[in-house]
Each structure stands twice: as C-alpha cells, then as structure tokens.
Amino acid sequence: MQAWLFTLVILPAKSNVIMHLSLVAYFAILSILVQPAQVWKDQLGRVALLSGILFIMLGLSTDSAPSLISSRAPPPSMMGLPPFPASLEGYKYVILKLGPLQLTRKGLSTATTSACLTFTIFQSASVFLSTTTPEQIAFALRWFISPLANLGVPVAEVILTLLLSLRFINLVFDEVRNVALGIVSRRINWQQLTTLETIDVFFTYIHRIFRNILVHAEQISQV
Structure with missing residues (x-):
C-alpha cells in the first residue's frame, strides 16, 4: 500500500494534464467506494475547495507579472529575414485575460499540476489512514x-x-x-x-x- 501510494504521488509529477485529472477522478471514486458517506462528502468537499483555490491563484498569477528581461536580438525584419509564420492551428499563448491578470498556457499547466498533486496527496493520505x-x-x-x-x-x-x-x-x-x-x-x-x-x-x-x-x-x- 505504501509503495503504491508513493508511486501514484511521485510518478505523475511530470505527467500530462490527462494523467493528473485521471488520478483525481480515480481517488474521488475510490474514496466514495471505500469510505463512509459522511466521511468522503466532507473530505472531498474540503480538498476540492483547497485545490480549486490553489488552481485559481496559480493560474492567474503565474504569468501576470510582466517580464523584466527583454531579448536583445533585433526583430527578423531588420535582419532581412521573413517574419515568423502564424500557426495554422490558431495557437494562442494567452487563454484568458482579466484586467492585470491573465491565464496562459504556462499558468494553466502549473496550476493544473499543483492542484491535482495537492488533491492526490491529501486524498490518498485520507484513504490510506482510513482503510489501514x-x-x-x-x-x-x-x-x-x-x-x-x-x-x-x-x-x-x-x-x-x-x-x-x-x-x-x-x-x-x-x-x-x-x-x-x-x-x-x-x-x-x-x-x-x-x-x-x-x-x-x-x-x-x-x-x-x-x-x-x-x-x-x-x-x-x-x-
């Protein structure tokens, strides 16, 4: 059991978003199956609230501050090079902008990883201690x-x-x-x-x- 929990917490740290969300869904379903209703309802609500707050804070604050470092290389037009072609798939780095705050792809990845990992750690510990x-x-x-x-x-x-x-x-x-x-x-x-x-x-x-x-x-x- 301890090795299994260690694997579920450590290995997904570098995984993609789908793996993180799958682990969250797995622990939520597992908690519902093995814990009493009065336990998992309160526990899942509190952990989900904490993870949601962490997701919002990290997602909107990761790339909100402007970068103080600017590139010293001249733009391609001054060097006689053609400009970079636009993405054919409509790639956008900034997903959502709320005044000075913005949700970027980097912020979304960081927030998802941190929130899902927090949920996994707390809920796996709860399931482990309540069943062992x-x-x-x-x-x-x-x-x-x-x-x-x-x-x-x-x-x-x-x-x-x-x-x-x-x-x-x-x-x-x-x-x-x-x-x-x-x-x-x-x-x-x-x-x-x-x-x-x-x-x-x-x-x-x-x-x-x-x-x-x-x-x-x-x-x-x-x-």
Whole structure:
C-alpha cells in the first residue's frame, strides 16, 4: 500500500494534464467506494475547495507579472529575414485575460499540476489512514526498513515510536471532540458574552485540551 501510494504521488509529477485529472477522478471514486458517506462528502468537499483555490491563484498569477528581461536580438525584419509564420492551428499563448491578470498556457499547466498533486496527496493520505490500521502501517514500514538494522539503525524503536504517534493522534482527536461536546452540552449563549468573555472561554477549553493531552502522554511514557 505504501509503495503504491508513493508511486501514484511521485510518478505523475511530470505527467500530462490527462494523467493528473485521471488520478483525481480515480481517488474521488475510490474514496466514495471505500469510505463512509459522511466521511468522503466532507473530505472531498474540503480538498476540492483547497485545490480549486490553489488552481485559481496559480493560474492567474503565474504569468501576470510582466517580464523584466527583454531579448536583445533585433526583430527578423531588420535582419532581412521573413517574419515568423502564424500557426495554422490558431495557437494562442494567452487563454484568458482579466484586467492585470491573465491565464496562459504556462499558468494553466502549473496550476493544473499543483492542484491535482495537492488533491492526490491529501486524498490518498485520507484513504490510506482510513482503510489501514496503525498496526498494519507499522508492520509494513518495519518490513521496508528492516535491512537498515544491519547498519545499526534501531528499527524496533523507530516502529514503536511511529505506532505510539499514530495512537496518540487518535487521543488528540478524542480530546477535542470531548471538549466540543462539553461546550455544546453547557448551552453557552455566545451572543450575551462580551469579546473578552468569549476569549476567556476559548482559552479555558484550549488549556483543558492540552492538559488532558499531556496527561495521556505521561501515561503512555510510563507504560
């Protein structure tokens, strides 16, 4: 699974646009098939929004700034050469122009690559973590790095640290969820609170989250 994800993320970096869009469609369909509906609906929406914002920002800003370097070669007419022939296929470098911003072929390629790669990385990690248990991840990684034990690398300690880290992430989310449920159960009327009171409540619950997390971390370290 890890090698498969590594291949899907690394190899398409230099591929064409069709390959990028195909990977996005593949991970979207895979997420719908293997994840619960309440998970993939929220996850796909957030990742697609992030990728869309990245696409718009990169697409309109890659070639919007004018180039400060100009060619020192004289135009072909001054050298007695015929001008460059126009493309028979109607080639246009600038695809769309919005005031000072413009979408060019270079910007479209850069934006598509970055947006699709961002979607692939986030969604592949989501599918991987939601379908693979921490024990399976640790076992697979131990199989990969087991030859390093001959070089003196503490493989067992590294795998144990990874497994504890994966377990600890679940504890962090559980603490955040419990504190959020506690806030909802108290039915705090936020409209009647002043700004300072709202900030005080916010920092109180943040302090409680970190305190509970540190308690769990100390318990894990003692075990």
